Amino acid sequence: MITFITRHKKELQKAGAGLFGLVALLVLWGLLARNYHPLILPSPLETWRALAALWREGSLAANILITLRRTVYGYSLALLAGFCLALFTKGAGLLGALFRPILLVVQIIPPVVWMVLAVIWFGIANGQASVFLIFIVTLPLAFSSIAAGLESVDGRLVEMARVYRRSRRQIIAEIYLPALYPHLISTVSVGFSFAWKAAIFAEFMGSTSGVGFLLSTANSNLETEKVFAWVLVLVAVMLVCEYGLLIPLRRRAARWSS
Amino acid sequence: MKERVLEFVGVCREFQTEQGTLTAVENLSLSAAPGEVVALVGPSGCGKTTLLNMAAGILSPTRGRVIRAAATRVAYVFQEPRLLPWKTVEENLRFVQEGVFPEGEAARIRKEILDQAGLTQFRQAYPHELSGGLKQRVELARALVVQPSLLLLDEPFKSLDSPARRQLQNLLKAEHGRQGFTVLLVTHDPEEAVLLADRVVLLSERPARIRRELPLEMPRERRSLDQAVIHSSLEKIHMAAAAAG
Helix, strand or coil: CHHHHHHCHHHHHHHHHHHHHHHHHHHHHHHHHCCCCCCCCCCHHHHHHHHHHHHHHCHHHHHHHHHHHHHHHHHHHHHHHHHHHHHHHCCCHHHHHHHHHHHHHHHHCCHHHHHHHHHHHHCCCCCHHHHHHHHHHHHHHHHHHHHHHHHCCCHHHHHHHHHCCCCHHHHHHHHHHHHHHHHHHHHHHHHHHHHHHHHHHHHHHCCCCCHHHHHHHHHHCCCHHHHHHHHHHHHHHHHHHHHHHHHHHHHHHHHHHC | CCCCCEEEEEEEEEEEECCEEEEEEEEEEEEECCCCEEEEECCCCCCHHHHHHHHHCCCCCCEEEEEECCCCCEEEECCCCCCCCCCCHHHHHHHHHECCECHHHHHHHHHHHHHHCCCHHHCCCCHHHCCHHHHHHHHHHHHHHCCCCEEEEECCCCCCCHHHHHHHHHHHHHHHHHHCCEEEEEECCHHHHHHHCCEEEEECCCCECEEEEEECCCCHHHHHHCHHHHHHHHHHHHHHHHHHC
Protein backbone atom coordinates (compact mmCIF):
# COMPACT_ATOMS: atom_id res chain seq x y z
CA MET A 1 0.00 0.00 0.00
CA ILE A 2 2.75 2.45 1.03
CA THR A 3 4.88 1.50 -1.97
CA PHE A 4 1.82 2.01 -4.16
CA ILE A 5 1.39 5.51 -2.72
CA THR A 6 5.01 6.49 -3.18
CA ARG A 7 5.21 5.03 -6.65
CA HIS A 8 2.08 6.79 -7.85
CA LYS A 9 2.49 9.98 -5.81
CA LYS A 10 2.21 12.34 -8.79
CA GLU A 11 -0.88 10.65 -10.19
CA LEU A 12 -2.56 10.47 -6.81
CA GLN A 13 -1.90 14.17 -6.24
CA LYS A 14 -3.41 14.98 -9.62
CA ALA A 15 -6.45 12.76 -8.99
CA GLY A 16 -6.88 14.45 -5.61
CA ALA A 17 -6.72 17.91 -7.16
CA GLY A 18 -9.29 16.88 -9.79
CA LEU A 19 -11.62 15.56 -7.11
CA PHE A 20 -11.18 18.73 -5.06
CA GLY A 21 -12.21 20.80 -8.10
CA LEU A 22 -15.43 18.80 -8.47
CA VAL A 23 -16.24 19.14 -4.75
CA ALA A 24 -15.61 22.90 -4.93
CA LEU A 25 -18.05 23.12 -7.84
CA LEU A 26 -20.64 21.21 -5.82
CA VAL A 27 -20.19 23.54 -2.81
CA LEU A 28 -20.46 26.62 -5.03
CA TRP A 29 -23.64 25.19 -6.57
CA GLY A 30 -25.11 24.57 -3.08
CA LEU A 31 -24.30 28.11 -1.96
CA LEU A 32 -25.78 29.68 -5.08
CA ALA A 33 -28.91 27.53 -4.88
CA ARG A 34 -29.76 29.05 -1.47
CA ASN A 35 -30.41 32.38 -3.14
CA TYR A 36 -32.67 31.12 -5.92
CA HIS A 37 -36.01 29.44 -6.29
CA PRO A 38 -35.75 25.67 -7.01
CA LEU A 39 -37.46 26.34 -10.36
CA ILE A 40 -34.45 28.37 -11.37
CA LEU A 41 -31.63 26.62 -9.57
CA PRO A 42 -32.44 23.50 -7.53
CA SER A 43 -29.98 22.58 -4.77
CA PRO A 44 -27.72 19.52 -5.01
CA LEU A 45 -29.95 17.75 -2.48
CA GLU A 46 -33.15 18.36 -4.48
CA THR A 47 -31.37 17.20 -7.60
CA TRP A 48 -30.22 14.06 -5.81
CA ARG A 49 -33.80 13.34 -4.71
CA ALA A 50 -35.02 13.78 -8.27
CA LEU A 51 -32.34 11.38 -9.41
CA ALA A 52 -33.38 8.82 -6.80
CA ALA A 53 -36.97 9.16 -7.95
CA LEU A 54 -35.94 8.55 -11.55
CA TRP A 55 -34.07 5.45 -10.41
CA ARG A 56 -37.15 4.16 -8.58
CA GLU A 57 -39.38 4.79 -11.62
CA GLY A 58 -37.03 2.56 -13.58
CA SER A 59 -36.71 5.04 -16.44
CA LEU A 60 -33.08 5.80 -15.69
CA ALA A 61 -31.15 2.74 -16.84
CA ALA A 62 -33.52 1.93 -19.71
CA ASN A 63 -33.25 5.39 -21.24
CA ILE A 64 -29.49 5.61 -20.77
CA LEU A 65 -29.23 2.34 -22.69
CA ILE A 66 -31.52 3.63 -25.44
CA THR A 67 -29.42 6.77 -25.89
CA LEU A 68 -26.12 4.88 -25.70
CA ARG A 69 -27.34 2.40 -28.28
CA ARG A 70 -28.33 5.17 -30.68
CA THR A 71 -24.96 6.85 -30.15
CA VAL A 72 -23.11 3.64 -30.89
CA TYR A 73 -25.23 2.88 -33.99
CA GLY A 74 -25.00 6.36 -35.45
CA TYR A 75 -21.33 6.80 -34.73
CA SER A 76 -20.35 3.31 -35.92
CA LEU A 77 -22.17 3.98 -39.17
CA ALA A 78 -20.33 7.28 -39.53
CA LEU A 79 -16.96 5.62 -38.86
CA LEU A 80 -17.68 2.85 -41.33
CA ALA A 81 -18.90 5.26 -44.01
CA GLY A 82 -16.00 7.61 -43.27
CA PHE A 83 -13.56 4.73 -43.62
CA CYS A 84 -15.05 3.56 -46.92
CA LEU A 85 -15.18 7.09 -48.31
CA ALA A 86 -11.61 7.81 -47.22
CA LEU A 87 -10.41 4.57 -48.79
CA PHE A 88 -12.43 5.25 -51.93
CA THR A 89 -11.14 8.77 -52.42
CA LYS A 90 -7.57 8.03 -51.40
CA GLY A 91 -4.95 8.62 -54.04
CA ALA A 92 -7.60 9.17 -56.71
CA GLY A 93 -7.27 12.94 -56.95
CA LEU A 94 -10.51 13.52 -58.82
CA LEU A 95 -12.71 11.43 -56.53
CA GLY A 96 -11.29 13.22 -53.51
CA ALA A 97 -11.93 16.55 -55.20
CA LEU A 98 -15.49 15.38 -55.89
CA PHE A 99 -16.33 14.36 -52.32
CA ARG A 100 -14.54 16.90 -50.15
CA PRO A 101 -16.77 19.88 -51.03
CA ILE A 102 -19.88 17.73 -50.51
CA LEU A 103 -18.69 16.77 -47.05
CA LEU A 104 -17.86 20.39 -46.35
CA VAL A 105 -21.44 21.35 -47.24
CA VAL A 106 -22.72 18.58 -44.95
CA GLN A 107 -20.52 19.98 -42.20
CA ILE A 108 -21.59 23.58 -42.73
CA ILE A 109 -25.34 22.88 -42.54
CA PRO A 110 -26.27 23.42 -38.84
CA PRO A 111 -27.32 20.32 -36.88
CA VAL A 112 -30.73 21.86 -36.18
CA VAL A 113 -31.48 21.90 -39.92
CA TRP A 114 -30.48 18.24 -40.20
CA MET A 115 -32.74 17.51 -37.24
CA VAL A 116 -35.72 19.16 -38.90
CA LEU A 117 -35.07 17.13 -42.04
CA ALA A 118 -34.53 13.94 -40.04
CA VAL A 119 -37.89 14.35 -38.32
CA ILE A 120 -39.58 14.97 -41.67
CA TRP A 121 -37.91 11.96 -43.26
CA PHE A 122 -37.90 9.45 -40.42
CA GLY A 123 -40.58 10.66 -37.98
CA ILE A 124 -40.10 10.70 -34.23
CA ALA A 125 -41.71 7.42 -33.22
CA ASN A 126 -38.56 5.32 -33.46
CA GLY A 127 -34.94 6.28 -33.00
CA GLN A 128 -34.08 6.56 -36.70
CA ALA A 129 -34.08 10.35 -36.74
CA SER A 130 -31.61 10.44 -33.82
CA VAL A 131 -29.35 7.84 -35.38
CA PHE A 132 -29.42 9.78 -38.65
CA LEU A 133 -28.48 13.03 -36.94
CA ILE A 134 -25.59 11.45 -35.06
CA PHE A 135 -24.43 9.88 -38.30
CA ILE A 136 -24.61 13.05 -40.36
CA VAL A 137 -22.90 15.36 -37.84
CA THR A 138 -20.05 12.95 -37.03
CA LEU A 139 -19.45 11.76 -40.62
CA PRO A 140 -17.32 14.70 -41.86
CA LEU A 141 -15.09 14.48 -38.78
CA ALA A 142 -14.74 10.72 -39.05
CA PHE A 143 -13.93 11.05 -42.74
CA SER A 144 -11.29 13.75 -42.41
CA SER A 145 -9.63 12.08 -39.46
CA ILE A 146 -9.50 8.66 -41.14
CA ALA A 147 -8.37 10.21 -44.42
CA ALA A 148 -5.49 11.87 -42.56
CA GLY A 149 -4.70 8.48 -41.02
CA LEU A 150 -4.69 6.82 -44.42
CA GLU A 151 -2.28 9.45 -45.74
CA SER A 152 0.15 8.43 -43.03
CA VAL A 153 0.12 4.75 -44.07
CA ASP A 154 3.50 3.79 -45.51
CA GLY A 155 2.97 3.50 -49.26
CA ARG A 156 6.07 1.36 -49.62
CA LEU A 157 4.39 -1.42 -47.63
CA VAL A 158 1.39 -1.29 -49.94
CA GLU A 159 3.75 -1.42 -52.92
CA MET A 160 5.42 -4.48 -51.41
CA ALA A 161 2.04 -6.18 -50.95
CA ARG A 162 1.11 -5.43 -54.57
CA VAL A 163 4.35 -6.97 -55.86
CA TYR A 164 3.51 -10.11 -53.90
CA ARG A 165 0.02 -10.05 -55.48
CA ARG A 166 -1.87 -9.59 -52.22
CA SER A 167 -5.60 -9.05 -52.68
CA ARG A 168 -7.32 -5.76 -51.95
CA ARG A 169 -8.94 -7.39 -48.93
CA GLN A 170 -5.58 -8.52 -47.57
CA ILE A 171 -4.05 -5.09 -48.12
CA ILE A 172 -6.91 -3.41 -46.25
CA ALA A 173 -7.04 -5.93 -43.41
CA GLU A 174 -3.31 -6.47 -42.92
CA ILE A 175 -1.82 -3.07 -43.79
CA TYR A 176 -4.35 -0.24 -43.73
CA LEU A 177 -6.28 -1.29 -40.64
CA PRO A 178 -3.29 -2.04 -38.37
CA ALA A 179 -1.57 1.16 -39.54
CA LEU A 180 -4.78 3.06 -38.88
CA TYR A 181 -5.39 1.52 -35.47
CA PRO A 182 -3.80 4.29 -33.34
CA HIS A 183 -5.53 6.90 -35.50
CA LEU A 184 -8.87 5.12 -35.25
CA ILE A 185 -8.62 4.92 -31.48
CA SER A 186 -8.01 8.63 -31.12
CA THR A 187 -10.77 9.37 -33.64
CA VAL A 188 -13.20 7.15 -31.77
CA SER A 189 -12.35 8.54 -28.37
CA VAL A 190 -12.55 12.18 -29.43
CA GLY A 191 -15.62 11.68 -31.57
CA PHE A 192 -17.59 9.58 -29.14
CA SER A 193 -18.35 12.40 -26.72
CA PHE A 194 -19.33 14.53 -29.70
CA ALA A 195 -21.65 11.77 -30.91
CA TRP A 196 -23.13 11.48 -27.42
CA LYS A 197 -23.91 15.21 -27.35
CA ALA A 198 -25.45 14.91 -30.82
CA ALA A 199 -27.63 12.06 -29.53
CA ILE A 200 -28.93 14.16 -26.62
CA PHE A 201 -29.63 17.04 -28.98
CA ALA A 202 -31.46 14.79 -31.43
CA GLU A 203 -33.59 13.22 -28.73
CA PHE A 204 -34.33 16.61 -27.25
CA MET A 205 -35.58 17.88 -30.60
CA GLY A 206 -37.43 14.92 -32.00
CA SER A 207 -37.85 11.67 -30.19
CA THR A 208 -40.16 9.85 -27.82
CA SER A 209 -37.54 8.10 -25.72
CA GLY A 210 -33.99 8.45 -24.47
CA VAL A 211 -32.20 10.75 -22.09
CA GLY A 212 -32.60 13.79 -24.36
CA PHE A 213 -36.34 13.24 -24.66
CA LEU A 214 -36.82 12.98 -20.86
CA LEU A 215 -34.67 16.06 -20.43
CA SER A 216 -36.97 17.92 -22.80
CA THR A 217 -40.08 16.58 -20.99
CA ALA A 218 -38.74 17.69 -17.62
CA ASN A 219 -38.00 21.07 -19.16
CA SER A 220 -41.50 21.57 -20.54
CA ASN A 221 -43.03 20.42 -17.22
CA LEU A 222 -40.89 22.99 -15.39
CA GLU A 223 -39.28 20.23 -13.32
CA THR A 224 -35.93 21.93 -13.10
CA GLU A 225 -34.59 19.51 -10.50
CA LYS A 226 -35.22 16.67 -12.98
CA VAL A 227 -33.40 18.61 -15.71
CA PHE A 228 -30.44 18.88 -13.35
CA ALA A 229 -30.71 15.21 -12.48
CA TRP A 230 -30.52 14.28 -16.18
CA VAL A 231 -27.55 16.56 -16.66
CA LEU A 232 -25.79 14.71 -13.84
CA VAL A 233 -26.61 11.46 -15.60
CA LEU A 234 -25.22 12.75 -18.92
CA VAL A 235 -22.00 13.79 -17.28
CA ALA A 236 -21.68 10.56 -15.31
CA VAL A 237 -22.19 8.38 -18.40
CA MET A 238 -19.58 10.34 -20.32
CA LEU A 239 -17.10 10.19 -17.44
CA VAL A 240 -17.57 6.43 -17.13
CA CYS A 241 -17.02 6.01 -20.89
CA GLU A 242 -14.01 8.31 -20.85
CA TYR A 243 -12.21 6.77 -17.90
CA GLY A 244 -13.47 3.21 -18.25
CA LEU A 245 -13.05 2.75 -21.96
CA LEU A 246 -11.53 5.54 -23.99
CA ILE A 247 -8.51 6.48 -21.87
CA PRO A 248 -7.35 2.83 -21.56
CA LEU A 249 -7.86 2.45 -25.32
CA ARG A 250 -5.77 5.55 -25.99
CA ARG A 251 -3.03 4.24 -23.72
CA ARG A 252 -2.97 1.01 -25.68
CA ALA A 253 -2.80 2.90 -28.94
CA ALA A 254 0.13 4.94 -27.64
CA ARG A 255 1.98 1.76 -26.70
CA TRP A 256 1.22 0.31 -30.11
CA SER A 257 2.63 3.25 -32.04
CA SER A 258 5.84 3.48 -30.01
CA MET B 1 12.20 -17.49 -80.21
CA LYS B 2 13.76 -18.55 -76.95
CA GLU B 3 11.69 -18.68 -73.82
CA ARG B 4 11.83 -15.53 -71.71
CA VAL B 5 10.72 -14.89 -68.15
CA LEU B 6 11.32 -11.19 -68.46
CA GLU B 7 11.99 -8.96 -71.41
CA PHE B 8 12.61 -5.23 -71.72
CA VAL B 9 12.03 -3.96 -75.25
CA GLY B 10 13.32 -0.45 -76.00
CA VAL B 11 12.33 0.73 -72.55
CA CYS B 12 12.48 4.40 -71.59
CA ARG B 13 11.41 5.78 -68.25
CA GLU B 14 11.12 9.45 -67.48
CA PHE B 15 10.15 11.21 -64.27
CA GLN B 16 8.65 14.67 -64.03
CA THR B 17 10.51 16.71 -61.44
CA GLU B 18 10.50 20.39 -60.54
CA GLN B 19 13.66 20.80 -62.58
CA GLY B 20 11.99 19.28 -65.64
CA THR B 21 12.01 15.85 -67.17
CA LEU B 22 14.50 13.39 -65.76
CA THR B 23 15.32 10.37 -67.87
CA ALA B 24 16.21 7.43 -65.65
CA VAL B 25 16.35 4.73 -68.31
CA GLU B 26 16.82 5.24 -72.02
CA ASN B 27 16.11 2.79 -74.83
CA LEU B 28 17.13 -0.30 -72.93
CA SER B 29 16.55 -3.84 -74.13
CA LEU B 30 17.33 -6.79 -71.96
CA SER B 31 15.94 -10.22 -71.37
CA ALA B 32 16.31 -13.05 -68.90
CA ALA B 33 15.78 -16.74 -69.64
CA PRO B 34 14.26 -19.16 -67.11
CA GLY B 35 16.71 -19.88 -64.32
CA GLU B 36 19.16 -17.25 -65.44
CA VAL B 37 20.87 -14.92 -62.96
CA VAL B 38 21.44 -11.49 -64.45
CA ALA B 39 23.46 -8.98 -62.46
CA LEU B 40 23.02 -5.27 -63.15
CA VAL B 41 26.15 -3.36 -62.20
CA GLY B 42 26.45 0.37 -62.51
CA PRO B 43 27.18 3.62 -60.74
CA SER B 44 24.78 4.55 -57.93
CA GLY B 45 21.75 6.55 -58.97
CA CYS B 46 21.92 5.32 -62.56
CA GLY B 47 18.39 3.96 -62.63
CA LYS B 48 18.92 0.37 -61.54
CA THR B 49 16.12 0.47 -58.98
CA THR B 50 13.85 1.99 -61.63
CA LEU B 51 14.58 -1.04 -63.81
CA LEU B 52 13.66 -3.41 -60.98
CA ASN B 53 10.48 -1.48 -60.23
CA MET B 54 9.46 -1.80 -63.85
CA ALA B 55 10.25 -5.52 -63.78
CA ALA B 56 8.06 -5.80 -60.67
CA GLY B 57 5.24 -3.87 -62.28
CA ILE B 58 5.36 -1.07 -59.70
CA LEU B 59 6.32 1.36 -62.46
CA SER B 60 5.36 1.21 -66.10
CA PRO B 61 7.74 2.36 -68.80
CA THR B 62 7.22 5.75 -70.44
CA ARG B 63 8.04 4.18 -73.80
CA GLY B 64 8.80 0.62 -74.83
CA ARG B 65 7.49 -2.55 -73.24
CA VAL B 66 8.23 -4.73 -70.26
CA ILE B 67 7.03 -8.28 -70.93
CA ARG B 68 6.73 -10.90 -68.24
CA ALA B 69 5.90 -14.53 -68.95
CA ALA B 70 2.34 -15.48 -68.04
CA ALA B 71 1.84 -16.60 -64.43
CA THR B 72 5.17 -15.16 -63.32
CA ARG B 73 5.35 -15.14 -59.54
CA VAL B 74 7.47 -12.15 -58.56
CA ALA B 75 9.37 -11.72 -55.32
CA TYR B 76 11.25 -8.53 -54.53
CA VAL B 77 13.93 -7.89 -51.94
CA PHE B 78 13.88 -4.14 -51.52
CA GLN B 79 16.93 -2.08 -50.72
CA GLU B 80 15.43 -1.04 -47.39
CA PRO B 81 13.44 -3.63 -45.44
CA ARG B 82 9.70 -3.35 -45.99
CA LEU B 83 8.37 -5.61 -43.26
CA LEU B 84 4.99 -5.14 -41.61
CA PRO B 85 5.89 -3.72 -38.18
CA TRP B 86 2.81 -5.24 -36.47
CA LYS B 87 3.63 -8.79 -37.58
CA THR B 88 6.27 -11.15 -36.29
CA VAL B 89 8.93 -12.55 -38.59
CA GLU B 90 6.92 -15.69 -39.20
CA GLU B 91 3.66 -13.76 -39.73
CA ASN B 92 5.43 -11.52 -42.25
CA LEU B 93 6.42 -14.61 -44.19
CA ARG B 94 2.96 -16.08 -43.93
CA PHE B 95 1.41 -12.86 -45.21
CA VAL B 96 2.95 -13.31 -48.67
CA GLN B 97 2.19 -17.04 -48.76
CA GLU B 98 -1.55 -16.82 -48.04
CA GLY B 99 -3.52 -18.18 -50.94
CA VAL B 100 -0.36 -19.28 -52.76
CA PHE B 101 0.08 -22.62 -50.99
CA PRO B 102 -2.17 -24.68 -48.72
CA GLU B 103 -1.24 -23.75 -45.12
CA GLY B 104 0.40 -27.11 -44.38
CA GLU B 105 2.79 -26.80 -47.27
CA ALA B 106 3.35 -23.10 -46.61
CA ALA B 107 4.35 -23.91 -43.03
CA ARG B 108 6.81 -26.55 -44.20
CA ILE B 109 8.45 -24.18 -46.70
CA ARG B 110 8.58 -21.44 -44.07
CA LYS B 111 10.21 -23.66 -41.52
CA GLU B 112 12.84 -24.76 -44.00
CA ILE B 113 13.73 -21.28 -45.21
CA LEU B 114 13.72 -19.81 -41.68
CA ASP B 115 16.06 -22.56 -40.65
CA GLN B 116 18.44 -22.06 -43.55
CA ALA B 117 18.46 -18.30 -43.14
CA GLY B 118 19.36 -18.73 -39.47
CA LEU B 119 16.12 -17.05 -38.42
CA THR B 120 14.43 -19.85 -36.50
CA GLN B 121 15.18 -18.29 -33.12
CA PHE B 122 13.74 -14.94 -34.30
CA ARG B 123 10.52 -16.47 -35.60
CA GLN B 124 8.40 -14.74 -32.95
CA ALA B 125 10.29 -11.42 -32.98
CA TYR B 126 8.85 -8.18 -34.31
CA PRO B 127 10.84 -6.25 -36.92
CA HIS B 128 11.66 -3.39 -34.53
CA GLU B 129 13.41 -5.91 -32.29
CA LEU B 130 15.80 -6.92 -35.08
CA SER B 131 19.00 -5.31 -36.33
CA GLY B 132 19.16 -3.92 -39.86
CA GLY B 133 21.05 -6.97 -41.08
CA LEU B 134 18.52 -9.36 -39.59
CA LYS B 135 15.65 -7.44 -41.16
CA GLN B 136 17.36 -7.76 -44.53
CA ARG B 137 17.67 -11.47 -43.90
CA VAL B 138 13.93 -11.67 -43.23
CA GLU B 139 13.33 -9.77 -46.48
CA LEU B 140 15.25 -12.42 -48.40
CA ALA B 141 13.51 -15.24 -46.53
CA ARG B 142 10.13 -13.67 -47.37
CA ALA B 143 11.06 -13.57 -51.04
CA LEU B 144 12.13 -17.22 -51.00
CA VAL B 145 9.06 -18.63 -49.23
CA VAL B 146 6.76 -17.77 -52.14
CA GLN B 147 8.90 -19.94 -54.43
CA PRO B 148 9.06 -17.20 -57.05
CA SER B 149 9.68 -17.62 -60.74
CA LEU B 150 11.28 -14.17 -60.91
CA LEU B 151 13.33 -12.85 -58.00
CA LEU B 152 14.28 -9.18 -57.96
CA LEU B 153 17.12 -8.23 -55.65
CA ASP B 154 18.02 -4.60 -54.99
CA GLU B 155 21.43 -4.59 -53.32
CA PRO B 156 20.10 -7.17 -50.90
CA PHE B 157 23.29 -7.74 -48.95
CA LYS B 158 24.51 -4.17 -48.70
CA SER B 159 23.98 -3.65 -44.99
CA LEU B 160 25.41 -6.99 -43.88
CA ASP B 161 28.82 -7.81 -42.48
CA SER B 162 30.80 -10.24 -44.58
CA PRO B 163 30.08 -13.55 -42.75
CA ALA B 164 26.35 -12.78 -42.87
CA ARG B 165 26.65 -11.74 -46.50
CA ARG B 166 28.42 -15.00 -47.32
CA GLN B 167 25.72 -16.99 -45.52
CA LEU B 168 22.88 -15.32 -47.40
CA GLN B 169 24.67 -15.52 -50.72
CA ASN B 170 25.05 -19.25 -50.12
CA LEU B 171 21.39 -19.52 -49.15
CA LEU B 172 20.42 -17.73 -52.33
CA LYS B 173 22.61 -20.01 -54.40
CA ALA B 174 21.28 -23.16 -52.76
CA GLU B 175 17.65 -22.07 -53.24
CA HIS B 176 18.37 -21.04 -56.81
CA GLY B 177 19.81 -24.48 -57.43
CA ARG B 178 16.68 -26.10 -55.99
CA GLN B 179 13.92 -23.79 -57.20
CA GLY B 180 15.54 -22.59 -60.44
CA PHE B 181 14.02 -19.10 -60.46
CA THR B 182 15.21 -16.26 -62.64
CA VAL B 183 17.11 -13.54 -60.80
CA LEU B 184 17.63 -9.90 -61.59
CA LEU B 185 20.28 -8.72 -59.15
CA VAL B 186 21.20 -5.08 -58.73
CA THR B 187 24.56 -4.60 -57.08
CA HIS B 188 27.42 -2.18 -56.98
CA ASP B 189 29.77 -4.96 -55.93
CA PRO B 190 31.42 -6.61 -59.00
CA GLU B 191 32.63 -9.48 -56.86
CA GLU B 192 29.09 -10.31 -55.83
CA ALA B 193 28.00 -10.11 -59.46
CA VAL B 194 30.68 -12.54 -60.51
CA LEU B 195 29.98 -14.86 -57.64
CA LEU B 196 26.26 -15.16 -58.32
CA ALA B 197 25.47 -14.26 -61.91
CA ASP B 198 25.36 -16.03 -65.25
CA ARG B 199 25.59 -12.71 -67.03
CA VAL B 200 26.77 -9.33 -65.85
CA VAL B 201 25.22 -6.25 -67.44
CA LEU B 202 27.24 -3.08 -67.07
CA LEU B 203 25.10 0.03 -67.03
CA SER B 204 26.10 3.59 -67.85
CA GLU B 205 25.58 6.71 -65.77
CA ARG B 206 22.02 8.01 -65.77
CA PRO B 207 20.11 7.61 -68.01
CA ALA B 208 20.79 3.90 -67.71
CA ARG B 209 21.93 2.28 -70.94
CA ILE B 210 23.66 -1.04 -71.43
CA ARG B 211 27.37 -0.46 -71.85
CA ARG B 212 28.45 -4.04 -72.01
CA GLU B 213 27.12 -7.53 -71.38
CA LEU B 214 29.48 -10.16 -70.02
CA PRO B 215 28.37 -13.78 -70.01
CA LEU B 216 30.17 -15.77 -67.32
CA GLU B 217 30.52 -19.25 -68.67
CA MET B 218 32.18 -20.83 -65.64
CA PRO B 219 29.64 -22.85 -63.62
CA ARG B 220 28.52 -20.94 -60.55
CA GLU B 221 29.32 -23.81 -58.19
CA ARG B 222 32.96 -23.61 -59.13
CA ARG B 223 33.17 -19.87 -58.93
CA SER B 224 32.47 -19.83 -55.24
CA LEU B 225 35.25 -22.32 -54.60
CA ASP B 226 37.82 -21.14 -57.03
CA GLN B 227 38.91 -17.64 -56.05
CA ALA B 228 41.21 -17.45 -59.06
CA VAL B 229 38.23 -17.66 -61.38
CA ILE B 230 36.55 -14.84 -59.51
CA HIS B 231 39.60 -12.69 -59.82
CA SER B 232 40.03 -13.28 -63.52
CA SER B 233 36.34 -12.51 -64.10
CA LEU B 234 36.63 -9.42 -61.96
CA GLU B 235 39.54 -8.29 -64.04
CA LYS B 236 37.46 -8.81 -67.15
CA ILE B 237 34.71 -6.63 -65.69
CA HIS B 238 37.07 -3.87 -64.69
CA MET B 239 38.73 -3.94 -68.08
CA ALA B 240 35.37 -3.88 -69.80
CA ALA B 241 34.30 -0.97 -67.61
CA ALA B 242 37.52 0.90 -68.38
CA ALA B 243 37.21 0.21 -72.12
CA ALA B 244 33.60 1.29 -72.21
CA GLY B 245 34.11 4.35 -70.01
